[in-house]
Structure formats: C-alpha cells, structure tokens
Amino acid sequence: MTIMDIVHEASQFEVPLSADECLKCNVCNTVCPVARVTDLFPGPKYVGPQAQRFRIATLLPPQAPSTPILTSPDATVDYCSGCGICTTACPADVKIAEMNSRARAEIKAGHRPRLRDWLLGQTDLVGHLGVAFAPLANWTLRNHLIRTLIEWTIGIHRRAPLPIFAGKTLRSRLSATAKGSRGETGGVVEPPPDRAVVLFHGCAANYYEPHVAFAAIEVLRRNGFETIAPDQVCCGLPFISNGLYSNARGRARTNLSVLADYARRGYKIVGTSTSCTHTLKAEYREMLDVDDDDARAVAGATWDICEFLLDLHDQDRLDTNFGRLDETLPYHAPCQLRSHGIGLPALDLFALVPGLQAIDMDHDCCGIAGTYGLKKEKYDIAMAVGDPLFTRLRATESARVACDSETCRWQIESATDRPVKHPIEIIAAAYAARDNPSRASGPEQAATTR
Amino acid sequence: MEPSPSHPRTSLARSIVPSSDVVVVGAGLAGLTAAIALVDAGAKVTLVARGHAATHWTAGGLDVAAPPGSNTAAEGLARLKARRGHPYAFLAADVRPAVDWLMGVLSAEGLPYAGDLDAPLRTMPTAIGSTRRVSLVPDAQSAALAPWSLDERLVLAGPAGFKDFWPAALAASLERPRVWGGDEAAVARPARVEAVSVELPGLAGRRNLTALHLAHLFDDPAWRATALDMIAMAVEEAGTGPGRIALPAVLGLADHAGALRDARQMLPLPPFEVPLVPPSLPGLRLYHALRAALRRRGGKIEVGEEVIRVDHDGRRVTAVAIAAAARERLFRTGGLVLATGGIAGGGLLGRADGTLVEPLLGLPVEAPAIGEWLAPDPFEPAGHPLESAGIRTDERLRPVDAGGRAVFENVAVAGSMVAGQRYLVERCGDGVAIASGRRAASTLGAALANTRGRREKAGATR
Numbered sequence: 010m011t012i013m014d015i016v017h018e019a020s021q022f023e024v025p026l027s028a029d030e031c032l033k034c035n036v037c038n039t040v041c042p043v044a045r046v047t048d049l050f051p052g053p054k055y056v057g058p059q060a061q062r063f064r065i066a067t068l069l070p071p072q073a074p075s076t077p078i079l080t081s082p083d084a085t086v087d088y089c090s091g092c093g094i095c096t097t098a099c100p101a102d103v104k105i106a107e108m109n110s111r112a113r114a115e116i117k118a119g120h121r122p123r124l125r126d127w128l129l130g131q132t133d134l135v136g137h138l139g140v141a142f143a144p145l146a147n148w149t150l151r152n153h154l155i156r157t158l159i160e161w162t163i164g165i166h167r168r169a170p171l172p173i174f175a176g177k178t179l180r181s182r183l184s185a186t187a188k189g190s191r192g193e194t195g196g197v198v199e200p201p202p203d204r205a206v207v208l209f210h211g212c213a214a215n216y217y218e219p220h221v222a223f224a225a226i227e228v229l230r231r232n233g234f235e236t237i238a239p240d241q242v243c244c245g246l247p248f249i250s251n252g253l254y255s256n257a258r259g260r261a262r263t264n265l266s267v268l269a270d271y272a273r274r275g276y277k278i279v280g281t282s283t284s285c286t287h288t289l290k291a292e293y294r295e296m297l298d299v300d301d302d303d304a305r306a307v308a309g310a311t312w313d314i315c316e317f318l319l320d321l322h323d324q325d326r327l328d329t330n331f332g333r334l335d336e337t338l339p340y341h342a343p344c345q346l347r348s349h350g351i352g353l354p355a356l357d358l359f360a361l362v363p364g365l366q367a368i369d370m371d372h373d374c375c376g377i378a379g380t381y382g383l384k385k386e387k388y389d390i391a392m393a394v395g396d397p398l399f400t401r402l403r404a405t406e407s408a409r410v411a412c413d414s415e416t417c418r419w420q421i422e423s424a425t426d427r428p429v430k431h432p433i434e435i436i437a438a439a440y441a442a443r444d445n446p447s448r449a450s451g452p453e454q455a456a457t458t459r
Numbered sequence: 460m461e462p463s464p465s466h467p468r469t470s471l472a473r474s475i476v477p478s479s480d481v482v483v484v485g486a487g488l489a490g491l492t493a494a495i496a497l498v499d500a501g502a503k504v505t506l507v508a509r510g511h512a513a514t515h516w517t518a519g520g521l522d523v524a525a526p527p528g529s530n531t532a533a534e535g536l537a538r539l540k541a542r543r544g545h546p547y548a549f550l551a552a553d554v555r556p557a558v559d560w561l562m563g564v565l566s567a568e569g570l571p572y573a574g575d576l577d578a579p580l581r582t583m584p585t586a587i588g589s590t591r592r593v594s595l596v597p598d599a600q601s602a603a604l605a606p607w608s609l610d611e612r613l614v615l616a617g618p619a620g621f622k623d624f625w626p627a628a629l630a631a632s633l634e635r636p637r638v639w640g641g642d643e644a645a646v647a648r649p650a651r652v653e654a655v656s657v658e659l660p661g662l663a664g665r666r667n668l669t670a671l672h673l674a675h676l677f678d679d680p681a682w683r684a685t686a687l688d689m690i691a692m693a694v695e696e697a698g699t700g701p702g703r704i705a706l707p708a709v710l711g712l713a714d715h716a717g718a719l720r721d722a723r724q725m726l727p728l729p730p731f732e733v734p735l736v737p738p739s740l741p742g743l744r745l746y747h748a749l750r751a752a753l754r755r756r757g758g759k760i761e762v763g764e765e766v767i768r769v770d771h772d773g774r775r776v777t778a779v780a781i782a783a784a785a786r787e788r789l790f791r792t793g794g795l796v797l798a799t800g801g802i803a804g805g806g807l808l809g810r811a812d813g814t815l816v817e818p819l820l821g822l823p824v825e826a827p828a829i830g831e832w833l834a835p836d837p838f839e840p841a842g843h844p845l846e847s848a849g850i851r852t853d854e855r856l857r858p859v860d861a862g863g864r865a866v867f868e869n870v871a872v873a874g875s876m877v878a879g880q881r882y883l884v885e886r887c888g889d890g891v892a893i894a895s896g897r898r899a900a901s902t903l904g905a906a907l908a909n910t911r912g913r914r915e916k917a918g919a920t921r
Contacts, residue, residue, distance in 0.1 A: 036511045038671065039738040045675060051667050097763025100510030100805065290785035308785040350764045350783035371754070397713075 024108055024295050025065060030101040031058035037095035037105050042344075042374045043088060046393035050088035053095040056112070057105040060086070064112060086112045088387070090378035090394070091250050092344035106348075107295045110249060114296075117252035125164040129380040130248035130256055136216030139174035146174050166388035170377070170423035172217040172415070179210055179219040180238070187226075189237035189271075202275035205235040207268065209289065209311070211282035212243050213415035221415075224437035225281050225314050231328050231440055232321060237276070239267050244288040249296050250379045261293045261304070269303035272310035279317050281433055283413040284345040284379060286313045291348070313346070314433050315354035315413065322361070332442025333364040337407050338435065340367045341398060341421060343414035344374040355413060355432035362439040367411070372398035375412075377420035392424065399424040411435055478791035479505040479759075481903050482779045484766050484819070485798030485806070487512030488889055489874025491749040492561060492896030493796045498756040500904035505790060506758065507781060509765035511746070512800060518734035519708070519741020521562075521572065521595040522882075523554060523890030525580055527840065532576040532594035532890075539887055544847075544879040546891050549854040553894040558595065561893050568748035568755075569716045573601035581606075582639055582648070584613070584705055586624055586735045588632025590639055592886075597741050599710055599719050602703055602731035606647045612702035613649035614694050614728065619656040621668055623735045624707035626654035649702065655693040659686045670735050673709035677718040683711070687725040695727055708732035708740045715744055764788075769795065769819045775869045776820070793910065794869040794903040797822075797858075798896065801849055801875035815848055817876075822858045822866060825851045825878040842881030849878030855902040856895055869906050871899035 031054075038044060038052040050056070060083050089109040096106045117126075128135065139146040149155050156167040165171075180188070186197055189207070199205060206229060214222035226236045245260030268278055268289075280286035289311040293299040312320070321327040342353050359367035375395040376382050382391025392399075402410060402425045410429045412418050418429040483494045486508035494506045524535030524547070540551035547554070555576065562572045574581075574595035582590045583603040596604065607613075613633065615626040630652045632638055639648035660682065662668060677683045694704055704726055711718030722730045734741050753760055767787060768780040776795045781788040797819065799806030807815050813829025826848035834844055850858045850872045857865040858872055873895040875888060882888030 034516060035738040036515050038669065039515055039743060040511070045671065048665055048667065048672075052669070055667075098511050100508075100512065102509065102765065287784060311785060347763060348784060350761075350781060351788060352759070352761050352764075 024104040024111060025061065027102060027104045028058040028061035028065065028108060031103045032101055033059070034100065036098050036100060037103075040094050040098040040373065042092060042094060042376070042394045043090050043390060047088070047390045049390070050085055051083075053089065053105045053109065056083050056086040056089060057095070057108045058103050060112070061108055064115070084116060087116070087252075088390070089113070090374070090376075090381040090387075090391070092374045092378045093348040094344055094373050097347050097350075104295065107292075110252070110296050113252040114249075114254040118254070122251070122253050122256075123164070125384070126251035126253060127256075128163065129165075129383065130243075130245075130251050130253055132212040132216075132243040132247055136174075136178070136212050140176070140178050140216050143174040143176050160385055164385045165383050166385045168423075169383040169388055170416075170419040171383070172213070172419050175217055175219050177219070179215045179222050182219060183238055187236060187238055189239040199237055200235045202277070204233060205237055205276065206317070207271045207276045207278045207310075208236045208238040209241060209244070209264075209268070209278050209280040209282075209285055210238055211280060211285040211415075213282050218415060218431075221281050221431045221434060224431065224434045225279070228314075228318070228433055228437050228440065229279070232318070232326065237271070239271065241267060244282075244285040245297070246284055246288045246292065247380055249288070249292055250381065254297055258297050258299060261297055261299045264289070265293070265299070265301075265303040265307055268307045268310075272306040276310065277317065278307065278311045279314050280311065281314050281431060282415055283313050283343055283349070284416070286311050287345055287348050313349060313351065313354065313413070315358055316349070316351045318436070319354040319357050322358075327361075328440075329361050330443055331362045331436075331439035332444070332446055334362050334435070334439050334442055335364040336409075337366045337368060337405070339370050339402055339405055339407050339410045340432075341370045341372060341375060341410065341412040341417060341429075343412060343417045344378065346413050355411065358432065358436055359411075362436070365435070365439070368405075370398055370401060372401075375399075375417045375420045375424075377416045379416055382416075382420060391420070395420060395424060402427060478793070479503050480792070480907050481505075481794040481796060482507060482790050482792040483796040483798060484508065484779070485512060485796075485800055485804065485874065486746075486750075486760065486762055487514055487798060487800055487804065487874060487892065488745070488749070489876075489892035489896040489899075490796065490798035491746075491753060492557075492893050493798060493871075493873050493899045494758050494760070495564060495749065495753050495756065496560075496897045496900030497796075497904060498753065498758040500900060502900075502904060502907055504753075504758040505792075506753065506760040507764045507766060507779070507790075508760075508762045509805070511762060512804060514742045514746035514749075515739060516737040517739060517742040517745075518591075519597050519739060519745050520593050520600065520734075521558060521574075521889040521893070522886040523558060523576060523594055525592055525594070525886035526884065530579050532580065535580075535886070536576070536890070539880075539885060542879075545885075546877045546880050546895060547887065548879075550891065550894040550898060553898055554890050557894045557897040558890065560897070562595070564752050565745070565748050568752050570744055570748040571598045572596065573598055574604060578604075583731075584615075584629065584633055584733055586629070586707065586733050588629040588638070590633075597732075597744065599708070599715070599732040599741065600734070602729040603705075607649050608647075608701070609650055610701060611649050612651040612653055612698060612700055614653045614655060614697060614702060614704045615733075616655045616657060616690050616694055616704050617707050618659045618662055618668070618673060620662065620665075621673065621707065623670055624733070626656050629705075630654035651698070651702075653697050655690075655697045657686075657690050657693045659689060669738070670707065670709050670740055671712070671738060673707070674712040674715075674740050677709055677711040678714045680714075680717065680721070683718055683721055684725070687722055691726050702728050704728045704730040705733050706730050708734045710740075712740060712743060712747070715740075766819055771820070771867065774867060776867055793907055794871070795867075796871050796873055796896075796899045796903065797850070797876055798873040798892075798899075799876055802845060804875065806876045807848060817850060820858075820867065820870065822850050822872075823860055825849060840884070842884030846881040846883055847879055849880070850876050851878045856899045857902065869903060871902045873899040 043050045044052040093106040160167040210222045245257035248257035376391030480502040483506040523532040529535035539547040580592040617624040764781045770778040779790045815824045815826040827844045856871040874892040
C-alpha cells in the first residue's frame, strides 16, 4: 500500500487529489459550454486541475501550523456553472466540476455570504413565503419595475426565469398517510418496501410544480407502488452551487436523519428532480464530505424516477399498457442527469409509448445550471450557452418539450415560449390516454392545461 | 501505477438495463468504427467510454502506414504486413476497403477526406514549424497535398496574438529546406515562405484565445466574412504570385463545411488548415462526425461512464458493469469490443512489479519485460519498445492465450490494444484502428448471426 492508496481511501481527498491524474489534454476545455461563450471563464482545465496544484498543499496532513491556507489562485472559478460536462468528458477520471465547486466554497468560506447567494439557497424559506402569498408573490416577480429593482439591489437578473408559486404546497395536499410514519402525524402503518417507495419531491414539486409529483405518484401507483413522502427539506444543492457548504451540510444532515432509516429498511428513494437525486447520490459525499453510514445508505437507495421505471421495465414489472400519444416530442437531457451515469432513461421510456416520437436535442446544457443563469452577471452567459438549443426548439413544430430538471424546464420555457414537461408527466399522459383514448391529453390540450 | 479506486461504490445496488447485442468500450477511432459497422450489420449497439479519446489530440488525418523509408502508404502497408507479429500481417487486405468505407461514412456526415494510399506521402507543415508526411487528410488540409511548383509561395496567415500559431516563427523555420525533408533537390517545397498576422475583428485584447474560441467565431457566417476579407487583404499586401495559404485549423466546428467553403471563395490563394496542439479541431470534427454517424444509425453512445467490471462465464462475456452515481449499472450483452486505447488510453495498466495488465477481463498481455520498457534514446528510430505492447489475437481479433487459443468467443480487440504495432514510428494507428474496428464488427456480427440462427432453429424444432 502506498501513501497515495491511503490518501485515496479517505474520501474527502478523492475529488481534490484527482487533479493528480490530469494529463493536461484539454478535452474538458473542448466540452465546456461556458468557456465556449465567454472569456470570463478560461475553461475547466485552468481553474480546475491546473489551479488545484496551488490548493493541494493545504490538503495534505499533517499541516505545519505556519502553512498559509491557499484557496484558489484564480477567482474566475466562480464562473464555472457546475454543469459537470467536463467530469463526464475527462478520460482520466479527474473530478473537475467537483473540484471547481469545492474551490468556490473555499473562496467563500469564512466570509459573510452575499445576500443573493444565501437567498438562492433558501429554497424552503422562499418557497413557503411565496406559496403563502402566491398571488402577490407571482405578480411581484412578474412586474418588470420590481424585477429591475431586484436586479439592482439583490443581483437576480430581471429577465431570469423565476418559476410561478403554486397556490398550495405539495405537502399540504398530501394525506397524512402519504407522509409516512416519520411524517407530522407519526405512527402511520406503512406498506412494505416491495409495495412502496419514498418520494423525495424536492423544492420544485413542493412549491412550484406539485403536478409533477402527482404525475409520479400516479405512475408509481399504476405499477403497484404506494408513495411515502416523509419530512424533508431542500437537498442543499442550491447552497452547494453557491459555495455555501456549511448551510448545505445542515440540509444534508436533516434529510439523512429521516431518509437513512427508510433506506435501511429497504425502501427506494425516488425523486422527480434529477438534480436533487444526484445530490443525494453523490454530492453529499463528493462535495460536502458527508460520508457516513447514513449518507451511504441513502445514496445507494436513491433513484431518479425514470431510472427507477426503466429498472422496473427490465425486470418485466413495468405496466407498458400505454395509450397512443401521437406527437413529436423534443427532449433535452439536463447536464445534471448526465452526471448520474444512467444514460437517458426518459428516452428509453418514451420508446415504449405508441405514437410518441421523442427527439433527443443532443445539446449539452441549457445554461441555467441550477441558479447560475439567474444571476445578474451570468444571465447572458447562460442564455448564450442554451442558445443553440433554443434556436432549434423554436424552429420545431412541436407543441411541447420534455426535460427532467425543473430549472432547465423554466429556462427553456422562458426562452422558447414552449411548455416544457417532466418526462413523468408524459408517461402519466400515456397511461391516461389508455384509460380514456377519446380524451387523451394530446399536445394541444397539454399546452392549454399548462 | 495501480488503478486508484476513483469510484468507491457506496452500495452494491444494481440497476440492469435492457440488453445490447454488443457493447463497445472506447470512443476513439477504433471503437466508433466498430460500433458503426456493427449497427450497419443490424446489431443493437451501445458504446460506452470513460471519457473522450485521442481523437481530440490528433491532427485529424488518417495515418495508414508510413514507417521510415516508405514512399507511399501502400508501400508502408506492404512493409508492415511482412513484419511478423504486426496487426497488418493479418489485417492488411482489410485496410483499403475499410478506409474507403469509413471515408464514405465521413463524407456523408459532411466531413470528406482526400488523398490516395498509392500516391507519394506528402510533406505538410506543422504548427511548430516542422513538417510531417501524410496520405489521407480532411478536405480542409487537402490543398497541402498537391506537389509544390517552382514559383509557388506559402503564406502562413494567422490571427494576431493567437498563442498556438505564430506565422513569423513558423515561416522562419519553414524557410529552411531541410525542414521539408533534407534533400533540397528531391523534395518539392514552396519557393518562398511568407508570414502575415491579422488583427481579426473583436479579438484585440482577448487573452487566452484558444482554437475553440476561433472555431466558434468562424461558425458565424457574418464574422467569418469580415475575418476572411481581412486575411485576404493582408495576404495580397504581403506579396504576389501563385501559392497557398496555411491557416491555423480553426475554420469552424458546427459549420466547418460552410467556413471552408467561404475561405476557399474569399481568399486569393487556395487555403489549407494546419492542425494545432490540442484541442485539435480536425480531431474534434472527426469525433463529432463519427458520433453523429453512429447516432444517426440508431447506435447509442454514452461518454463519461467507466466500465468497472465485465461478467463472463469463462468462455463468453455476458454483461458489462458501468460506474454510475452510487451504483453500478449492468448492461447484458452478447458481445464486447475492447477498444480501450492501449497504454496511452488506459486500456493497459502498468504495475509496480513490471507487468502490464488488461484491467477489464484480465486478458493475457504481450509486452516487453520491464528491463526493456525504456529505450536509451527517447527518439529511438525503431520506436519505443512499450508501444508494441497489447493483446495478442487470432485473425478474428479474439484475444488468445499463449497457445494461440481464443480466450473468449465473443470478445474482439480493436485499435491500439492490438499487440505488435509501433504506431508512433510506423504511423499506422489509424489504419489499424479502422481495419480492426471493422474486422471486430464482422467477427461479433457473425457470432450474433450464429446465435440468432441457432435460436431460430431451436424455436422451429420445438
């Protein structure tokens, strides 16, 4: 066993020291969607593995007390959108995007967070307030004058695609039974793990798009699974993306304290937000160094909804009695989905639906990358990153688009004026078309029921 | 250099995806060629790769064979065919049809290639002011192929301040006859070499400008019209007379065909691209065209997914396990193409004890003993000893043991994993990749047809 083996075993060094594998081959720079459109970001190679050598000295214990703590030699790392495409492209397994995220966090550590960045991470607080005052909040956030003021004061771009608050939260619409034994009421008898899954609905489904969660619940029910949605908070990804790791760790601990118990009892944790599920699977460990038994149990139990359904199909357990959906459906695979390493399961599911012609738009990133494209100084970059996708979508005849990630859906809707659906909504519509072929939720109807 | 556990599994949870007829591992020239040929043969193919391959680092041409002393690629091919243990010893007959076929595939994707295996190898300038000998090149480099006439000038034209292409420095080097092959009388070369640097629109003060930035600018028809106009004026100001223009290889990526067309129309002399240091646009275009060809045919390609294990029953590979986030993902498969890129690509790993291992299937590796890994001369004319390391196969490219027996029936090895080639000095890597990729496809395609035939027969008699 060498020193490097020991170092590799300590997971908190896995990301930072993967820089050692970098060949300086530039492949990451060829795929970076941000460096493609702006000089403000020199490219993942430069701010990632190349800058990492300046940071690495502070990582190796034991550290002499006099060693200065180096953060990053280059603050442009903040222009990394965190899309993660570089990591998937790297032939040497360097965790480039993860390294950049950690570098950003180190730059921000010990400083008071910028109000905007803190606010973008406070998805539960904002969500609760927004839903409570939904009509007012929605009006406010669509008023151009107010949005201009918000841009000046807080730094959220006036045209950034902010979602519409739902009238009620998902949680308030779920029955006590659906919230499980760990729910507010407690003591509920839960169906066993072969007949139920835990739903990690995330903030998007709770505060903005309860219909996505309901589509998932319905599809799961069709396939013999009850849904348990125990107490949960934001996965913490918005804090991670904004470099506020200690806040994110708090979210991680809260979620793990509830979810680990389910995971150990054999429940699968299924999520409709592909970025939340990736956070549970990988980022608690890779970014936050939260790598205890709870984190491992939850990571191993977490599934993206489409990944879960495709797995059912492979076991011949998926109900494939879909009705016809005669439409051409452009599909955008979010950058965050690619980090799962699960292929594009939504496309495999769409292929099972008669009449449905899904088209993979094959574009790397829509630009938004979570909260990146909301920011005043990054909005134009995000729009430029997504521009080829938007141009092609605007040129299609299709009435709607499919995409697994909520922030991407909002970005694409805002840029193209096309309704963008979660794949699970399409699958739910395909079941509905079977039940009631005459009232099938075709594209026209779907567009009007937005 | 032990493989580091870069993907510690946090759980043994498994996800099984629907089966493929063949899984191809590796997204380089060999893997992509094999995958395209397999889909053409009717197989359901999934190509998985841990990351992008060497296509992004290469000059974009197709090196078939150019060992020292050969005048044409065909001659080089014959020479290597006669070399005991070289992959061309059994692949040589496939090379022409395979390369012709692949050039057809590339042309259909809007990336035509030019050149002739029987024509003399041509000397073309490089971006460091040296030259290299080529046979098959992308259309954008084809203007460099024709022999130079006595009155021709070569104008090196590049954007001012672009760190990867320095016209004046290149000209200073390329003015020397010996750079073009030594014997001044025998080797055609330009009569004059000139250099122009052009301030292109919007680039003043841009630091860290890369080939990719420039290529994206050249994708924009309006920008490139202005830029080409400025280059044309600068070239005309620099001198008169017939000749050719060498440009850095930045003529577009998404709309390379349009950029090349416009460059040919607007520049006063025929232009050709000079490949740059990585990231190489000609290599990227090759990758993009092959990926598009595979996807157009219905093949799947997933990059960023590392194979961590291959399951087999001793004779046949049955499944391939991929490192997904928090779990492994299992592809059931009827066959496997191993195009994992040899030592440079991570397909072979060196251990501290001086052995080389093939990490996915533990195949027997043919390699020099540790004492012979390093040549005393880093530029050893015969090539680096370790280059020839690889997997010894039968003529169908199935890996074999020391006795020459196939170790697995449904595994075929392709590209630089195939033992016995010294691709750097023999300049045969692309030819081997294409011919072996296609041969691997036919081996596994035939195996699939047999399996299907047996299954159908069994079905009929039942």
